[in-house]
Amino acid sequence: MESEKPTETKGLLQSRDLYEYILETNVYPREPEPLKELRALTASQPGAIMGTAPDAGQMIGLLLKIIGAKKTIEVGVFTGYSLLLTALTIPDDGKIVAIDPDREAYEIGLPVMKKAKVEHKIDFIESKALPVLDKMLENPDNEGSFDFAFVDADKINYINYHERIMKLLKVNGIMVYDNTLWLGSVARPESSVPNFLREGRMSTIQFNKSLAADPRIEISTVPLGDGLTICRRLY
Numbered sequence: 001m002e003s004e005k006p007t008e009t010k011g012l013l014q015s016r017d018l019y020e021y022i023l024e025t026n027v028y029p030r031e032p033e034p035l036k037e038l039r040a041l042t043a044s045q046p047g048a049i050m051g052t053a054p055d056a057g058q059m060i061g062l063l064l065k066i067i068g069a070k071k072t073i074e075v076g077v078f079t080g081y082s083l084l085l086t087a088l089t090i091p092d093d094g095k096i097v098a099i100d101p102d103r104e105a106y107e108i109g110l111p112v113m114k115k116a117k118v119e120h121k122i123d124f125i126e127s128k129a130l131p132v133l134d135k136m137l138e139n140p141d142n143e144g145s146f147d148f149a150f151v152d153a154d155k156i157n158y159i160n161y162h163e164r165i166m167k168l169l170k171v172n173g174i175m176v177y178d179n180t181l182w183l184g185s186v187a188r189p190e191s192s193v194p195n196f197l198r199e200g201r202m203s204t205i206q207f208n209k210s211l212a213a214d215p216r217i218e219i220s221t222v223p224l225g226d227g228l229t230i231c232r233r234l235y
Contacts, residue, residue, distance in 0.1 A: 027055050032088055034116040035081065038109050042079045045108060052082040052152065053225030056178065060150060061089050063174055063230065069147040070094040073168065075129045075161055076153030076178075078102070080109035086150070087118035096122050097136070099129045100153075129153060133164040144170050152178035155203040159210055166216060169233045175217075180208055181227025 028036075031054055042051040052060075060082060064072075069090055077083050077100035086096055100106060103126045113119045125132050136142045149165045151158065158177060165175050180186075185193045185201040186208065193201055208229070211219050217231040 022055060027058050030058065032085075034088065034112050035085060037115075038079065038081055038084055038112045041108060041112065042081060045079060045105075047078075050078045050152075052078075052085070052178065054081075056225030056228050057082055057085045059222065059224055059228060059230075060176060061085055063176065064089045064148060067147055067172075067174055069174075071146050071148075072096045073146050073149040073165065074098040075133075075149070075151045075165075076100055077124070078105050078152075080106055080113060082150055082152065083122065084109060084113055084116065084118065086148075087113065087121045088116060090121065092121075094121050097132075098122055098124045099127060099132050100124075101126060101128050130157065130160060130164070133161065133168070137164060137167055143167055146170060147173050149173070149175040150178070151175065155179065155182075155200045155207065158203065158207040162207075162211070162214075166233060171233055171235055173233050175231045175233070177207075177211075177229045177231070179226045180204060180221055180229040181223065183226060 031039075035054070035057070039051065039054060042048050064086060071094065072086055072090065074083055074086065074096055077098050083096065083098050090096070103124075106124055110119070113122065144167070146168045147170060149169060151161050151165070153161070162175075169175060179200075182201050182204040183197060185197045186205050190198060190201070208221070211217065211229060211231065216234055218234060219229055219231050221227060221229045
């Protein structure tokens with residue numbers, strides 16, 4: 001009988017030892033203490049695999065610094081690892097619009113955010129994302145005003161999120177989509193993919209094709225965590 005529980009890790013490298021080498025040598029020594037604390041806290045939670053992988057987080061932090069991001073959007077929060085990372089990275093007067101229907105998960109990480117004194121940068125909105133993004137677009141001042149967006153939410157709506165974020169993001173702004181390699185299943189025959197991965201696999205394949213065909217962006221997919229696709233808005 002086919003198992004319905006994940007057996008793969010987020011790391012896409014074939015060697016677990018090599019992935020651990022990267023984490024231990026390059027990622028964990030540079031990980032801020034609040035992120036270490038939140039990562040440990042998240043590990044004990046149901047669905048812990050939904051947390052942002054620390055190697056992917058390291059890349060996100062670097063991108064935020066390179067572009068000098070100050071105003072950002074996060075679609076999908078869970079316990080807030082990537083949210084805390086962003087809050088620690090952007091300036092003290094920076095702002096993050098963070099959208100997730102699960103306040104309970106967000107509140108798991110909230111004490112760590114308060115302890116790190118970055119809560120004032122976060123505007124958490126308990127809601128599904130599409131209505132919030134549509135509401136934001138009703139205000140013309142929001143169009144083209146965001147520096148950065150990170151999306152780690154329901155895969156079936158990635159295409160819909162992309163269209164709205166493209167309008168909210170500045171030209172040359174960066175958007176990052178998580179899980180775009182979907183535990184490596186995007187490159188495997190459907191018959192070999194466990195049932196619990198199949199819907200997300202198909203949505204991810206369709207989304208990846210749409211990004212590759214989108215002339216408004218430059219893209220790069222990197223095998224960090226469960227796959228990150230980094231996009232820059234061209235116009």
